[in-house]
Amino acid sequence: MKKILLTQEIHPLGRKLLQENFEVIASPDPSHETVLGLCDDVDAIIVRTTTTITEEIIKRAQKLKIIARTGAGVDNIDVNAATRAGILVCNLVGVNSLSVCEHAISMMMTIAKQLPLMDISVREGNWKMRNVNTMVELKDKTLGIIGMGNIGAEVARKCHLAFDMKIMAYDPYAKEKFMDFDYEFLDSLEELFESSDFISIHCPNLPSTTGMVTSNLLNLMKSDAYLINTARGAVIDEEALVELLRNKKIAGAALDVFYEEPLPIDHPFIHLDNVILSPHSAALTKEARIRMSTDAAQAVVDYFDGKNPKNIYNAKELGLK
Numbered sequence: 001m002k003k004i005l006l007t008q009e010i011h012p013l014g015r016k017l018l019q020e021n022f023e024v025i026a027s028p029d030p031s032h033e034t035v036l037g038l039c040d041d042v043d044a045i046i047v048r049t050t051t052t053i054t055e056e057i058i059k060r061a062q063k064l065k066i067i068a069r070t071g072a073g074v075d076n077i078d079v080n081a082a083t084r085a086g087i088l089v090c091n092l093v094g095v096n097s098l099s100v101c102e103h104a105i106s107m108m109m110t111i112a113k114q115l116p117l118m119d120i121s122v123r124e125g126n127w128k129m130r131n132v133n134t135m136v137e138l139k140d141k142t143l144g145i146i147g148m149g150n151i152g153a154e155v156a157r158k159c160h161l162a163f164d165m166k167i168m169a170y171d172p173y174a175k176e177k178f179m180d181f182d183y184e185f186l187d188s189l190e191e192l193f194e195s196s197d198f199i200s201i202h203c204p205n206l207p208s209t210t211g212m213v214t215s216n217l218l219n220l221m222k223s224d225a226y227l228i229n230t231a232r233g234a235v236i237d238e239e240a241l242v243e244l245l246r247n248k249k250i251a252g253a254a255l256d257v258f259y260e261e262p263l264p265i266d267h268p269f270i271h272l273d274n275v276i277l278s279p280h281s282a283a284l285t286k287e288a289r290i291r292m293s294t295d296a297a298q299a300v301v302d303y304f305d306g307k308n309p310k311n312i313y314n315a316k317e318l319g320l321k
Helices: 012-019 032-038 055-060 079-084 097-112 115-123 127-131 150-163 189-195 238-246 286-304
Strands: 003-006 023-026 044-047 066-069 088-090 142-146 166-170 183-185 198-201 226-229 252-255 275-277
Touching: 012 023, 012 286, 032 055, 044 286, 055 079, 066 286, 079 088, 088 286, 097 115, 097 150, 097 198, 097 226, 097 252, 097 275, 097 286, 115 127, 142 150, 142 189, 150 166, 166 189, 238 252
Parallel strands: 003 023, 003 044, 044 066, 066 088, 142 166, 142 198, 166 183, 198 226, 226 252, 252 275
Antiparallel strands: none
């Protein structure tokens, strides 16, 4: 019987798909050391965000044929090492787009209306907080979007239609797709950071995007602007962002992702009152959890049934159609 390793437990419906035909083991924790110790005789690995599938794991897992991600990003998989070993890397394009989109917009609305501050004020009996005039409307504000893939495009569409926000976008690879939309595509990130009231990041963590949001860019932001990141923490210069927030150089930020995860309890973000934090949970709605688990499991089932899974990230490199 083929053996499937889960780097973390998945939704029961996904597990059920696997248990009908495979031996399924779940790592007791997602650390590299623990997963490495369990991968010797596994035929497939289903990996969530927290674990990195390194070349060391791939070389150790001599029977490994397929790695299935429970999301779209594959930055926690050494795809080149997998490809050299003839291993399929499957991801789930768009499976959590709606969840992340809604999370980004929720964060935008939360910081615009200062809901955490208002909630604390009521609980502390500070009714006068209603008169501080820190809340803003979204209507007619400029939303700058970095990355117009499935998630960024949906954030743009919803904010433009629902709130009459002006959309500015930066994505050199997607511009042609939106020629008929009432969006303004910019040729430089500098212009986007200078002009936006809200900036929402939706690009993957690649060598070309790591550290892309530099200190220089952050310092171009307007003093009343907000930054939202539901993409990857490594895209932003965190130290520079901390300094801007600490010195009130921008109005605030809302962050779901961080350079180091879990976020250390002594991280400066924890002690700032102008930043909203969530634990890399934008994609983890009840509905998305089911889709991610069942679709990743289905990729494994399809492969061992002799079918090509729907989304093979390294198909071209492996010579697959």
